[in-house]
Amino acid sequence: MPRIxxxxxxxxxxxxxxxxxxxxxxxxxxxxxDVPHYCWHPKLSIDGSCRLCQVEVEGMPKLQIACxxxxxxxxxxxxxxxxxxxxxxxxxxxxxxxHPLDCAICDQAGECKLQDYAFEYGADASRTREPRRAxxxxxxxxxxxxxxxxxxxxxxxxxRFCDExxxxxxxxxxxxxxxxxxxxxxxxxxxxxxxxxxxxxxxVGALTTRxxxxxxxVWFLDDVPGVCTGxxxxxxxxxxxxxxxxxxxxxxxxxAVNDTWLCDxxxxxxxxxxxxxxxxxxxxxxxxxxxxxxSCGTAVAAAAARLQQLTDAAGAAALVVLASPHASNEDLFxxxxxxxxxxxxxxGAAVVLGPQDRLLMKAEQAANAEGARRxxxxxxxxxxxxxxxxxxAGALVFGHDVLDPAHLGGxxxxxxxxxxxxxxxxxxxxARCADVAxxxxxxxxxxxxxxxxxxxxxxxxxxxxxxxxxxTDGEVVWRLGAALGLAGFEGAYDVxxxxxxxxxxxxxFSGIDLDRVGEHGLSLAGVGS
Amino acid sequence: xxxxxPLITNYLTQHFLDDAAVxxxxxxxxxxxAALRRALENSPADLIELxxxxxxxxxxxxxxxxxxxxxxxxxxxxxxxxxxxxxxxxEPGSFKDRILMERGPHQLLEGILIAAWATGAEKTFLxxxxxxxxxxxxxxxxxxxxxxxxxxxxxxxxxxFAHDIVVxxxxxxxxxxxxxxxxxxxxxxxxxxxxxxxxPAQYGAFGRPTTVNNVETLCHVPHIVxxxxxxxxxxxxxxxxxxxxxGVSGQIARPGLFELPLGTPLDELVFExxxxxxxxxxxxxxxxxxxSMPVLPADQLDVPMANEFLRERRTMLGTGGVMVMDERTCMxxxxxxxxxxxxxxxxxxxxxxxxxxxxxxxxxxxxxxxAGVMEDITVxxxxxxxxxxxxICAFADAAAWPIQGMLRHFRGxxxxxxxxxxxxxxxxxxx
Numbered sequence: 001m002p003r004i005x006x007x008x009x010x011x012x013x014x015x016x017x018x019x020x021x022x023x024x025x026x027x028x029x030x031x032x033x034d035v036p037h038y039c040w041h042p043k044l045s046i047d048g049s050c051r052l053c054q055v056e057v058e059g060m061p062k063l064q065i066a067c068x069x070x071x072x073x074x075x076x077x078x079x080x081x082x083x084x085x086x087x088x089x090x091x092x093x094x095x096x097x098x099h100p101l102d103c104a105i106c107d108q109a110g111e112c113k114l115q116d117y118a119f120e121y122g123a124d125a126s127r128t129r130e131p132r133r134a135x136x137x138x139x140x141x142x143x144x145x146x147x148x149x150x151x152x153x154x155x156x157x158x159x160r161f162c163d164e165x166x167x168x169x170x171x172x173x174x175x176x177x178x179x180x181x182x183x184x185x186x187x188x189x190x191x192x193x194x195x196x197x198x199x200x201x202x203x204v205g206a207l208t209t210r211x212x213x214x215x216x217x218v219w220f221l222d223d224v225p226g227v228c229t230g231x232x233x234x235x236x237x238x239x240x241x242x243x244x245x246x247x248x249x250x251x252x253x254x255x256a257v258n259d260t261w262l263c264d265x266x267x268x269x270x271x272x273x274x275x276x277x278x279x280x281x282x283x284x285x286x287x288x289x290x291x292x293x294x295s296c297g298t299a300v301a302a303a304a305a306r307l308q309q310l311t312d313a314a315g316a317a318a319l320v321v322l323a324s325p326h327a328s329n330e331d332l333f334x335x336x337x338x339x340x341x342x343x344x345x346x347x348g349a350a351v352v353l354g355p356q357d358r359l360l361m362k363a364e365q366a367a368n369a370e371g372a373r374r375x376x377x378x379x380x381x382x383x384x385x386x387x388x389x390x391x392x393a394g395a396l397v398f399g400h401d402v403l404d405p406a407h408l409g410g411x412x413x414x415x416x417x418x419x420x421x422x423x424x425x426x427x428x429x430x431a432r433c434a435d436v437a438x439x440x441x442x443x444x445x446x447x448x449x450x451x452x453x454x455x456x457x458x459x460x461x462x463x464x465x466x467x468x469x470x471x472t473d474g475e476v477v478w479r480l481g482a483a484l485g486l487a488g489f490e491g492a493y494d495v496x497x498x499x500x501x502x503x504x505x506x507x508x509f510s511g512i513d514l515d516r517v518g519e520h521g522l523s524l525a526g527v528g529s
Numbered sequence: 530x531x532x533x534x535p536l537i538t539n540y541l542t543q544h545f546l547d548d549a550a551v552x553x554x555x556x557x558x559x560x561x562x563a564a565l566r567r568a569l570e571n572s573p574a575d576l577i578e579l580x581x582x583x584x585x586x587x588x589x590x591x592x593x594x595x596x597x598x599x600x601x602x603x604x605x606x607x608x609x610x611x612x613x614x615x616x617x618x619x620e621p622g623s624f625k626d627r628i629l630m631e632r633g634p635h636q637l638l639e640g641i642l643i644a645a646w647a648t649g650a651e652k653t654f655l656x657x658x659x660x661x662x663x664x665x666x667x668x669x670x671x672x673x674x675x676x677x678x679x680x681x682x683x684x685x686x687x688x689x690f691a692h693d694i695v696v697x698x699x700x701x702x703x704x705x706x707x708x709x710x711x712x713x714x715x716x717x718x719x720x721x722x723x724x725x726x727x728x729p730a731q732y733g734a735f736g737r738p739t740t741v742n743n744v745e746t747l748c749h750v751p752h753i754v755x756x757x758x759x760x761x762x763x764x765x766x767x768x769x770x771x772x773x774x775x776g777v778s779g780q781i782a783r784p785g786l787f788e789l790p791l792g793t794p795l796d797e798l799v800f801e802x803x804x805x806x807x808x809x810x811x812x813x814x815x816x817x818x819x820x821s822m823p824v825l826p827a828d829q830l831d832v833p834m835a836n837e838f839l840r841e842r843r844t845m846l847g848t849g850g851v852m853v854m855d856e857r858t859c860m861x862x863x864x865x866x867x868x869x870x871x872x873x874x875x876x877x878x879x880x881x882x883x884x885x886x887x888x889x890x891x892x893x894x895x896x897x898x899x900a901g902v903m904e905d906i907t908v909x910x911x912x913x914x915x916x917x918x919x920x921i922c923a924f925a926d927a928a929a930w931p932i933q934g935m936l937r938h939f940r941g942x943x944x945x946x947x948x949x950x951x952x953x954x955x956x957x958x959x960x
Contacts (some may be wrong), residue, residue: 048724049878051919062918068724094884127908154883171602173719176702177875178887331737 002005002073003438004343006033007080018046019066019077035079036088036117038065038203039155043259045164050155052091052117052501055079062088092122098133099204100150104432110218114153124130135181135375136188142170142190143258143263144200144210149181152206158182158198168192182206195304196264200250205393211249211268212321216240223517224463225252227450229326230266231354231445232364236450236520237262239270239444246273246444247465254520257456263361264349265464273464279427279439280468283295296438296469300476303396303421303436304483305344310419316343320392323377324399324473325366326520327440327494328448329457330495331510332368332375333502335398338477346392349373349382350402362368366401367443371451374508374524380407387413394419398440398473400428425475439470448497449517451524455510474498536785537802538686539551539764539772540752541745544631550878552666553674556635562680564751568643569688571655573604575672576647580750583758584770588625589615589706589743590819591846591923592769592836597749601730602648603738611739612639612650613715613729614747616657616664617699620819620868622850625774628745628786630657630664636672638694642685643754645692648740653694656711659701668696675783703874707922721876722922745774765791769835773846777803779853780810791846796830799853810855814938816845820867820929823934824860828954851926859954860939861946864893865930871928879920885912886928893932896943897960899951906943910936 001012004022007463013022023029024042038050046068054063056075063083078084096118103109135149158169159182170190184190190198199209221240228235228249236257251269252261255313272278282299283291294302310319321344323335339347349372356363364370384407386392386524394417402408414420415433422434431437436453443450443460471479474493481489496514503512508524516522544550545873550559568576581596595603602610618626629637657665672694672729675681683691684878702720704710707724712734723930729759733739749771757814762770769791775798782804785843789798795817799805814824823844825832834836836846849900854863877883892909911930913936936943946952 046605046724047878047922049880051880054919065724068726070726087915087919090919091880094888094912094915096881097884128888129905130888130895153880173877175877175878176704178883179870180877180883250637368758 001072001499002075002250002446004071004073004077006077009033013071015071017071019055019064019069019071022071023066031089033079035066036113036121037067038113038153039157041201041260043165043261044157044160049320049455050153052088052089052432054084054087054091056081073419087143088121089123092118093127095153096122096126097128097130098150099153102130102151106151106205107208107213107218108151108202112205113203116457135176136400139209140210141184142195144196145294146188146210146213147182148206148207151204152182154180154182155203156182157201157203157226158207160190161198161201162190165197166192166194169358171198187322193265193361194261194265194359196267196330197251197261200260201429209248210312215425216242216247224444224461224483225459226444226463227367227460228266228269229272229367229450230263230365231268231356232362232366232369232453233257233266233360234362234367234458234521235266236264241463243385244464244467256520257452257458258360261360263359265361270444273444275426277426278466279424279431279437280466280470282439282469284439285433285435291432291437293304294396296471296476297479299436299438300479301483304480306419306421307347307394307480308484311342314393317345318391318393319344320346320383320387322383322395322397322402323347323372324373325349325351325364325369325401326399326443327368327372327473328443328446328460329368329371329375329451330448330498330502331472331477332372332377332492332500333506333509334474334477336375336377337488338481338486340489341481342484345385346384346386347377350380350384350399350404350407351378352404353406363470367452368450370453371449371457372454374451374455375506383454384408384413387417392417394421396421396423397430397434398423400424400430401430403430404472438476439466439468439478441466441470445470447514448472448474449499449512455524456521456522457509457517457519459519461516466509490524536783537787537789537937539788540635541629541636541772541774541791542786542788545628547588550600551632553635553671553678561635562639562686562724562809563641564574564754565642565680566686568646568754569686571645573649576643576703576754579758580647583720583753584768585746585749585753585761586769586771586836587743588745588749588773590620590821592845592846594930597745598730598742600649600741601643601728602740604649604732604737606738608651609735609737609739611769612641612645612648612739613711613734613739613741614653614655614706614744615706615708615711615741616655616661616744616745617711618658618661618848619703619706620821620850621850621853622778622816622819624776624778624881625786625845625849627661627664629744629748629774630661631667631861635675636670637744638671638675638681641694642681642692643750644740644742644747646685646690649739651693653692654734655696655713655893656705656715657693657696657698658706659699665696665698672696674907691808698901703870704876704922704924707924709713710922711741712739716848719843719876722924724921735881753835766833766835766837769846772847773834775834775849775851779850779851780806780855780858781853782807792829792833792835795825795832795834795851798851799830803851803853806853806855810857811866812853813856813858813859814854816850816854816931818845818853819850820870821846821931822932824854825934826938829938843937849943857954859897859952860935860942861893861897862952862954862960864935865890865897867931868893869960871924875924875928879925881916882925882928886924887915887927888912889932894960896946898950899946899949901943901947903944903947906936906940906947921956
């Protein structure tokens, strides 16, 4: 490995990298060694045009751009010399010559690299007296992205993203020189499945998402690390929260999962958290068809009573359990123990399939379908056949994925049963006909781990609190077990001890521990190992 | 006989007055393609050695050693490798390549084929400036003739060497004369210079090893092969051998093309060969090498036209396009024209160039209008300094240098505009 010196500090860097790549991979870039940059991005091709990352390399007469200069053993780099600082100041001044400086009404303010670097590396005052470029504002490039051409600094990250990642190439630089603008072609809107990433890539306020703009000032947002629950890929996200409300998902870099990207569908799936169709109230079906609102405790007690009645009358074999592929590993492990204790063998998990692609989108539309499989909740076909042919008397159903046409196609078969207990995030047709309906928490409202399609366990933690009484799937199961007097469900539910027990009890999950999973996940051993 | 012929000729242009020498028959009658046949008997390495020892410098503006450039090409390795002949000639004030292509197409083809043999290229893209319709036609005609005679094709002059030449027409952008901007344009993309590394010899046209040579550069090659390095070194200066084609234009009695040895003094060129300014005028400044080179004031014209001397006066030979301005010319107004050109032609990739060219133009335009302040002049100098040497290609330098030259030698005129709040000159040309 080549050893280079940066401002006198000797570091070992990977071979065949440029200076910026090497600093990025050693984790030092903008975290110990500051080389400001606009056009360079770790996941895009090198452009070399913004010229902000110029550094002094010993033995080279001109300043070199760190993004495109290969490292070599013994190379000595200076990132803070007077020449470097003066060049940076020059770039900053020139970038601001045509910028509208409308930070007061710009959504990017507070997370704007132009603001940050102007403050850090720019001059104190402007010397330009010339009129600034008057260009198009509020241009709808596609369904999700709005462009302000005046704010653009032409780093062309967005153009390269569209060319290289979804490879749809909708964005172009039209014109030359200081008439250059980002545009789409007529009838070719920016409408690819990943279009909103350009707003993250844009270092300034030129590209914003229609969903987020003008909703909240970013400095009011807390950033909570989380995982997108849109599909089985488990893309890492940063959840932007203010006053107990989620305003956005942004991709959080995880090179093993989603690089720095997020699909638009997943990004907008944060809306499920605060959505109006959440199941926000436990209920019992009264004698009439009306639902009687009750506390979660009452609902759990009622559910336990019904399940007791059913198993007493027809035995555990008459009960089917459908786990939720959205629940956490800890939830599912708790449910597995519940089934074992009760003697229920008819277990499975219904998963809805959707569109997939070669990038991030996976067919399984649930964040923990793989975890469910690994914990013994496999395809529900045999179990659903029993429901259809009347071999089952009752069902304990988590989630409503089973309503998908690929499974039952509707609630009828389940509502025909003697007993139907539904535990769900959303108020679906199933919850509406259940004997007992119990609300649960979203992944962004709880502690736990999710296993993505590749067997990577990733941690979620509470970003917001639901505005109503709700437990996690695991806690509901725990309380059900306790109410039924099952062994192993004594005391209060504690997700940490469940997590430790999971690690001990299930070989594939050995080593898993909430606090050991880390911000980039922990790979589980293969199934059966 | 076309009207555009050199006023002074030497080995490159000696037959350009003769219409009969333009076609293949006439060219061969005068000994054409003998150099190619001789070259094919020599190894590529020997040819590169010959051109290197002749000291041929690229005539496209940068003056880089042609032999050295050829030696950068990987000697073996996978085909295809390419040669690109740069006939974009977009530098304002330069019109030599046009005449070389129109009047001596076979001389250029012979140079191309020798260079192709030396660099192992299997195909040449001859990139001709979009506006150059006649040169492109002349070349197409010449290529057809050469192909019919077996000079271009699968067995060049009966040898095992196969080479094809294709004419590609540009669309009129200055930046497509920059070698990697040209390569992008050649590939059908927007003309924007590429970052280096990689260099064209590693990753050139369509990602293959490529040598890019200027038209005039290649035209010298057959003569060196025919007559030897020592003969070539008999022209010009020790460091800058050979002749070159000076294109003289502007406020001058006899504008035109002059093939003279490098090192010919600028004042001799302007006053003797080109006849000096109009009878009642005096020369005020001369741009020695195309619009991108810094101007020289009247008292600094006693300089040999070769880079080693011009550099001492903080300018360069460039493409040899000499532009003469007499005392009627407002240098601020001339600066506006220069700044406008570079603002218009900047490709817009690099921050300094995109924003700097626009700012410079707005500033000098405001000073010319009489609306400038003294600080503007300082700012102008500072922007130029910050553009220089910091971008992907040399365009930003090309935009900054002429303005720096104007400020260096004619700062008083800028200050006068500010103080008098107007331009003191009669409008010699429209903006």
